Amino acid sequence: MDEFFEFSFWEMIIRATIAFAVLLVLARLMGKKQISQLTFFHYVTGITIGSIAADIAGESETPFMNGLIAMIWWALLTLLMNYIALKSKKARVLLDDTPSILIHEGRLNEQEMKKVRMTLNDLNMMLREQSVFSVSDVNYAILETNGKLSVLKKAGQEAATKTDVKASAKDPKYIPTEIISDGKLIQKNLTELNLTEEWVMKQLKKKGIGQIDQVYYAEVYGDGSLFVDEKDD
Template sequence: MELWETMLRSISAFTLMMLIARILGKSTIAQMTYHDFVAAITLGAITANLAYNNTISIKILLTSLLAFTGISYLLMFFSMKNRKLRDWLSGKPTVLIQEGKILESNMRKLKITLDTLNQELRSKNIFNIQDVHYAVLEMNGAISVLPKWESKPVTRKDLHLDDRSEHIFPIELIMDGSIIEANLKDNDITTEWLHSQIKKKGLSIENINYAVISSNGSIYFDEYKDRIKHPVDKE
């Protein structure tokens, strides 16, 4: 009976956390601030106890879980209305590099080393710190970078290239060998048209793992059989 009770409690805990994540929204998951970090740890601890701690009443755990969820939601709601509260809960962006100069005092305050800063810059494809005009540590821990004017990548606008061809959002047609009927319906694409495109490529639908209409309008097909003589296999 204890095993079945633990199983039921675990399923209930997982379901509740999924519902709470839905309530709090995608932004909380994608951009974790101080408030989100504390809420996630607290809710995770309560949910873990709900899953396996048989010594605490389920009613008490559910009450605690609902209370913390309510607190998190209300704080998120009021912080959207009040900037001072939002700054206190989520923090403020901090400048790390200003006009090409590293602000050591801000680095020390945030306990960020030069190694960490260089690592974050490399993740932005900047390997020379002297190419940075501004670097800002955002509230979610990510670093935003403004390169110096001479180090900025060249754009089509800089080259005076006027390409106004329409770009669309990619439309996935087949995934894991199955046709995504909802995407076909939403974009007025018929299965007959899809089969005709597969036939043009000399393929059969049974051999296709993934198919997508890319942003430039071309269709990409990925077969189960890769036809690569020496595939790279790295753990």
Template sequence: MLRSIASFAFLLMGARILGKQTVSQMSIFDFIATISMGSIAANLAFNTDTEVHHMMIALGVFIAVTFLSAFISLKSRRGRKLFAGDPTVVIENGKILEKNMRKMRYTLDYLNQQLREKDVFAIEEVLFALVETNGTLTVLKKPHFRTVTRQDLNVPVNREQRLPIELIMDGDVIEKNLTENHLSQTWLQEELKKRQLKRSEVAYAVLAANGLVYVDTYKDHIKSPVDEE
């Protein structure tokens, strides 16, 4: 039990040191290092034939090497290229670059799957498609296939200069958010009164970037709510 707790603590500490990079954002080097650290931590938890301090040293070394590689990548373009590699173009002006795909052992089936995930069902719509260093596909459509924006139509928009501010979560008022954004409890109560609500009835409330307040109550008043996973 103590070894398992120590293993979890070391992994948690390593994750905090290495930052918030998600699995989908990992380079090949990051993925290998993470798998190795997980294997060492598992052995620390249940392999009683190995000394605890040996496992901790090995885990510490892997964390240090991964952190060092991230630091080098941050400071040096050559370092980034060494550890992460470069993106690879797989479609150019609607043409599939089979040679580049063969280098990565990247199949047409997988290319089509990733294109569909980007809402692209016709390859001729694509100007460029690149496989990033973390394996995701980035797609730039040809100009006449791109989604029209308000800027394209010269439609005026209201400026948004802040993130949404959570006011109530799980029925509790987030005092810190009110204070940091110069909002008062009185103002919040007035907003709830406008909706004929009491604070105890509110599950979630947020001040959107456009200045409007969204409020969700515990009672949704839906006669036949969808109950599917």
């Protein structure tokens, strides 16, 4: 019973203070992403680092330096993986996966829903969170890597604006799609859009750009036009 009331006040204060300070520094180093922007990898990593910090602060049986080194090393590994993902598209896919198209041109993609283990009830709930109460109103629904659902409604179902009042209701020719990332052509997306590299080069030349590696990001709009963001000099 006496052991129940035993505690080392100053030891706990010092451990908690150092763990708090180190956790604060690591949090600043690891970036400014909001909770809603975190992918599953970053979410789990954050929980793990927090758990190690809590263990250091509250468990006197845990060797202090062992816990501190583990927390710092885990954060460094996360930073390393983020750097690799920044340089490699394959690493980004490995860490964060890719968005999943659950509704394609108004039709449910059953295979993709099975792949992400999502039921119709789950999908309808996420649509309602986007103020969409019928699947039939949706042209595209994309499950993002952070678990959020992005919705592109069918023409005529979007909220009207002043410029839309006299506009005719017409479905977009393409889903807005990334085709160039960090100077590299995304051939898979081009194939899905039935576009060619020659078409891309023609559009770039119209904008005074001669090489694909000059482009940081390019996206095909719904009407078939091209948005281009050149690399910084």
